[in-house]
Amino acid sequence: MVKRFRTYLKEGFTYTGLEISESDNREVYFLLELKRHKGELRITNKKEIDSLEEIPMNVQKKYPVLLCINTSGILTKKVESSNSDNLEEIVNQAFPNIDLGNFYYEVIQLENNPIVSISRKELIDSTLKKLSDSKIKIAAFSLGISALKNVAPYLHKEEVLVSNRKVGIIDQSILTVSAIESKYKELYNINGLELSSTYLLPFAQILANLNPQNRNTNFGEVTDTLEWEFKNYRIFDQVLKFSLIFFIVLLLVNFFVYNSFHEKIGQLNAAVEATSSKKDELTFLDASVKRKQERVEALSKSSNSKATYYLDLFAQHVPTSIMLSEIKYRPLTKPVRENKPVLLQEGTLLVSGISKDVNDFSFWVEELEKQEWIGSVETLDYDYAGKSTSNFLIEIGFHED
Structure with a gap:
């Protein structure tokens, strides 16, 4: 799990192989995008592109781009026999009298029938700069058909086509390399993955990244720098x-x-x-x-005086034709208000009720006026409520001493 997370953090699980080739004296680009899922590689995008300006629109910047430069500026030659394992000697044997300080070179099959690919540094540096200026993050590159060694064990054919070369293979070793026109194409099945010959080198370059091996080149520092910049x-x-x-x-x-x-x-x-x-x-x-x-x-x-006493005296003289409804002892002078003192009418009774006989009512009032404890009797209201009944309200003033 930790290893998988580190791989995802450094490069992800999607890889883009890009080959720069030539057709009709102009550059053409073959782009192949693979995604690794559960140990298998799946093609997620493949496209032939005619101009450099179109590449950024077809490349995901967050994934590594693995470049294969296979133009006429790359010279490839087979060394028929070599008894040396020194790279410079092998390159000089293939291309005598050149200043290796001005060239990038890559050698494959070092032990048997070496194949040498070289190119001027200015050409490679210029190509890398153009791609960098187009915001394309190159993580590694190879020269000519050098990447083909990674896919040779899976090709069970004696002749294999790439974008502009025909390669002869015997016992998984490349024996011949010859130029062909780009119109010739062939379909290959590699462990269930079907690929056109034009995408064989980009696929091989992706395999080289998935299964890294020691490479025989003089541009190791350049590729290390590219890989370091991309991973960062x-x-x-x-x-x-x-x-x-x-x-x-x-x-x-x-x-x-x-x-x-x-x-x-x-x-x-x-x-x-x-x-x-x-x-x-x-x-x-x-x-x-x-x-x-x-x-x-x-x-x-x-009311600690003689309230009960006065009310008892008052009740003794009420005739049967009069019905009392309310008696107020010491009624309020004014309605109760907030934060105001309560004022009472001292020595006063307010009596209200119903009278059924006006004569009895008059006689009753006269009798009340004769009582010694009563000072005054005043009829405040007397209204007829029906043919034989009337509502009344009287005020009685009494002596509290």
């Missing part, structure tokens, strides 16, 4: 994305947590406000009850 770019890009995702998730979690706490705080504040409001209401009601209690106590204290 890839790691920085992935770490940046993971960091952004991490901080976004962290901010979202923080937002939801904050929002949850904010809602709870809002609910608690609302509950506190409601409790405070209820407390104020209870305080107000308690004060109101106390005021009313004080009034009751004041009324109770003020």
